[in-house]
Amino acid sequence: MCEQCGCAAPSEILRVSGRGAAESAEPAALRSVETLTGILHANDHQAAHNREHFGDHAVLAVNLMSSPGSGKTSLLEATIDAIGDRFRIAVIEGDLETENDAKRIRAKGVPAIQITTGQTCHLDAHMVHDALHALDLDAVDILFIENVGNLVCPASFDLGQHANVTLLAVTEGDDKPAKYPIMFRTADVILLSKTDLLGVLDDFSTEQAERYIRALANPAPVLRVSARRPDTLAPWIAWLETQLAARRRSWPRQPYRAQTHVHRRAAE
């Protein structure tokens, strides 16, 4: 039996039931406290704080997710080129190790903060919060948060973003949305990337990928893009502009406030 992961845990611990049992009369020493607290409450609280920061500085925050190697960083490089001077961009990069992606973004003249998570397979709101303080948000219109390449874990951690963008490369299976429903269900836009390769692939159907996405009850636009073909990016840029305009309509006009509040982590 494995002593590391607890798979030999005694059966009285493993109680997985469909409904809670009715309460019987409690002995004097026992108290039953009903709650309705999110298990990830500490992260959600920090995410809400991040969202306030974005609102205070009128920044659209976009969480970019995909498998490793689907082309997130390449898409950001191409997006930076396509947007030019129209909007001011900053990027928070997330990887287990290396500063490679942040260096690529900085080479485009765009500020980039690299979060190296070590072992952690996703970014969380605390990590993003720390990175935010290394950025001048007054000089940013759109903040891209490039999450750790992973189709599982990032989907469950609110970072304070306004929109989720999920990439699916045409070199992956078109049934990925069916295999990773949580990630694809919560995407606000899905980008089918590397479409320049479709001519040499005979097993990726963009229509089938879209059908799987609809089967997740997700009405999000599915856009075909290639980081190597700038002419494919217009609908994606237009989507970003629409998101930014919508956000700005919802934010009250207010002057920048000096940072007078103290930042405290929920728990170390």
Next chain:
Amino acid sequence: MHELSVCRSLLEEVERVAAANDASAVEKIVVAVGSLSGVEASSLARTFAVARAGTIAEHAVIEVETVPALVWCEACAIATPAAANTLLCGRCGSWQVELRSGTELVLRRVELTTRASPAAASG
């Protein structure tokens, strides 16, 4: 998903409730886990058995209530259960439905022994 990280967050919330109620020990926790929460119920329970060590919940039992995905179809005016990757109306097959449950990841109840009274024999 990495249930250990989720257990740590769960134990933070449990410790908060325990402190607010001046507890000497936590006997049982009840959590609700939806099929679309990204957490697997039995894996969470097994990981909890390890993660609870050294905490006020170190002898606590965890009960995990699994919550199915339910989708509401406006056209049919009914809610039907659905699989995580086939969120379609059970009657008409439409994908234009609203998710009514399934994303829960919630601490529902904490049963604890308070300091105010001596601990009774546990049932």
